[in-house]
Amino acid sequence: MHKLYSAADLQQAYLLSHLLRQAGIAHYISNENLQGGVGELPFTHTYPAIWLFDEADRVRARTIIEAFEQAATRQEDAWRCAACGEDSPGTFETCWKCGCGRD
Ligand SMILES: [Zn+2]
Incomplete structure (x- = not known):
């Protein structure tokens, strides 16, 4: 597994997961069930993260993330x-x- 991205929250992780799935990029979300762990675990360990199964998808995945981050700044849409x-x-x-x- 190859770490691709640390999301700010679970909703962001799911949004990104949706885009990766549409692009046919195999991936996995970790820390999906640890949202209640803040305060009990070191804080950064509770961020959901997206992992690639195939390192060869990284360039394509990064392109999707960059577009996603730009779209996220246009919340009025x-x-x-x-x-x-x-x-x-x-x-x-x-x-x-x-x-x-x-x-
Ligand atoms: Zn709906």
């Missing part, structure tokens, strides 16, 4: 899913959580 109520970035055509379309 975000839209709310009518089905589950989660916010998705404006660059997403489907809900990152449940996969429903934007309309």
Whole structure:
């Protein structure tokens, strides 16, 4: 496993995971279940992280992350899913959580 990215929170990790999955990049999220551990564990150990199965995907994955980080600064484009109520970035055509379309 090759560490790709430390996310600020679990929602960010899931958003990124959604994009990587669309690109067909095999990956894994660690610390998915440790959000309640802040205060008990060293703080940085509780950040969710994304790991690559194949190091050869790194260049493509970095490109996706850079686009993702730029999109994250344009939060005014975000839209709310009518089905589950989660916010998705404006660059997403489907809900990152449940996969429903934007309309
Ligand atoms: Zn949804």
